Amino acid sequence: MFHLQGPQLLQMLEKSLRKSLPESLKEMADDFDHYTNTYQIYSKDLNNCQESLTTLDVINWKQRLQIQSSQSSLNEVIQSLAAAKFAKVEHTQCILYVMPETARKLLPSLPETKNLPVGYGPPKAINQEMFKLSSMDPTHAALVNKFWHFGGNKRSQRFIERCIQAFPTFCLLGPEGTPASWSLMDQTGEIRMGATVPKYRGHGLISHILAVHTQALDQLGIPVYNHTDKANKIVQKISHNLHHIAIPHGWNQWNCEPL
Structure with missing residues (x-):
């Protein structure tokens, strides 16, 4: 270790450190x-x-x-x-959910992990003639933004584009060639944005795509989790059917804004 003397050396250090920032x-x-x-x-x-x-x-x-x-x-x-x-x-x-394989590996002390089925069950059956498995494209960000509860603005669409570009994504393309259902991650590693367009709801698409996404992430060694609002009974039912485990202390978010 040595002491830096003079503003020029400090500026050089700052420039070097900024290159290493995440x-x-x-x-x-x-x-x-x-x-x-x-x-x-x-x-x-x-x-x-x-x-x-x-x-x-x-x-x-x-x-x-x-x-x-x-x-x-x-x-x-x-x-x-x-x-x-x-x-x-x-x-x-x-409510904070952890997917079964992640819970078994990282949270073995939880009582719920003792009764988990071993391995992955097959994803929910869908009409594979009508829906084709694919990955998301940044051009799909506007569609995701439209149906994301926390989106609907320019900044959220830009954020979604970055998530699509940076992380593994999955979708089911409908007959029109556009996503009918999708599952995305955010920068915290959470499965955050998932939805099905109204026209194709009730076909089990989101359960299918979540199962596929979860298995793919687990095979990459990525812990798999997501959260949902306590009033969102639909997601809670899907999570229950997929054997997702609710973590005791839940998920907390603080939205902060300068006065």
Whole structure:
């Protein structure tokens, strides 16, 4: 280790470090893009967590952002930090599901994992003459944006395009040659955007595509999980049928906006 002296050496160091930043941090340049400005937090020591987040300026509170965690106990810490940074916070709690193979590997202590079927069952049968398995294309982002509950704007469409370009995606193309049902991941590794166009609902397409997506990710060694609103009974029923396991403390998100 050596001490840097003079502004020129410091500028060289800064330039070098910026080249090594994860792409996710380089993309957090739009102060109003809360889709990309996302933080995930887990801490065994809430006091230490608050001190670290306060002193190290890990979070850019000048942006619209979201914080995600499986720990609802972080609420007091985040609310306190946001108040100190003059930010408005909205806390949402949802059901967090982990897929069977991921649960068996990473959460063997959960009682629910003891009764899981071994291996993968076949995806729900569909009309394979009518629907063809494919991957998503960035040009499909507008369609996904239209049906995503949290989308419907330019920033969400740009976010969806990036997710399609960066992560494994699956869809079923309908007779028109466009996606009838799809499953996408976001930058946190979660299966986040899945839907079926109204015309083809009731054919079991989303159950089929989720099973295919889950198996593909597991074979790549990627933990598979997703969350859903407590009022979304349809997704809960699909998750139950696919033997997804609900994690006890659920999924928490804090949407933060500077005042």
